[in-house]
Amino acid sequence: MKTFVCAGFILLLVTQSYAETYSWVDDSGTYNFTEDYSRVPKKYRKKVKHRDDIRQDVPQESPKAEKSEKQAEKFGTKAAVSAEGGLYGGKSRAEWRTELDAREAELSGIEQRMEQMRKQSNNPKGISRAQFDVLKKEYDDTRATYDQKYKSYTELIETIRKAGLPVDIKK
Numbered sequence: 214m215k216t217f218v219c220a221g222f223i224l225l226l227v228t229q230s231y232a233e234t235y236s237w238v239d240d241s242g243t244y245n246f247t248e249d250y251s252r253v254p255k256k257y258r259k260k261v262k263h264r265d266d267i268r269q270d271v272p273q274e275s276p277k278a279e280k281s282e283k284q285a286e287k288f289g290t291k292a293a294v295s296a297e298g299g300l301y302g303g304k305s306r307a308e309w310r311t312e313l314d315a316r317e318a319e320l321s322g323i324e325q326r327m328e329q330m331r332k333q334s335n336n337p338k339g340i341s342r343a344q345f346d347v348l349k350k351e352y353d354d355t356r357a358t359y360d361q362k363y364k365s366y367t368e369l370i371e372t373i374r375k376a377g378l379p380v381d382i383k384k
Contacts, residue, residue: 234264242375302376309373313380316366323359327352 236246237257247253253261299305304312330352337345373380 235261236264237261301378302372304376306378309376309378309380313369313373316362316369320359320362320366323355323362327355327359330355 234246234248235250235253236244237253237260238244239254239257250258250261301309330348333340334345334348334352340348370380
């Protein structure tokens, strides 16, 4: 009898468990999911997709072009090149590159200035305490500016990616 109970318990443990999953796409195009309906923001509850089992929702294979177009429509992005002269998100590849290069040059200039200040603060010979404090404050301000510009740069990268252009982020 114990054998049957143990075998039944083991079979129960190895059987596939079923879970309900709720998924939605937010305003920024991010795909979200949860197992608890109460964690779905009220704003998206009308648009939420309820899934009893993940395997039931697996789509059949289709050509890659159709997949990318459907994804672009689903997330509200323009992943495909527009027929009007190769525009990505309303701008040409050269316009995106120019804007990206300008941001990268600006970041490089700030990095060089920060490196100069770092070297100067590491070798404080001939600098008064007041000048050192001013230098430290200037470095902190420059660092805050750099962080802000870098955040703007990463947002531009994401915009470019959503427009359909592959781009690498500067470290």
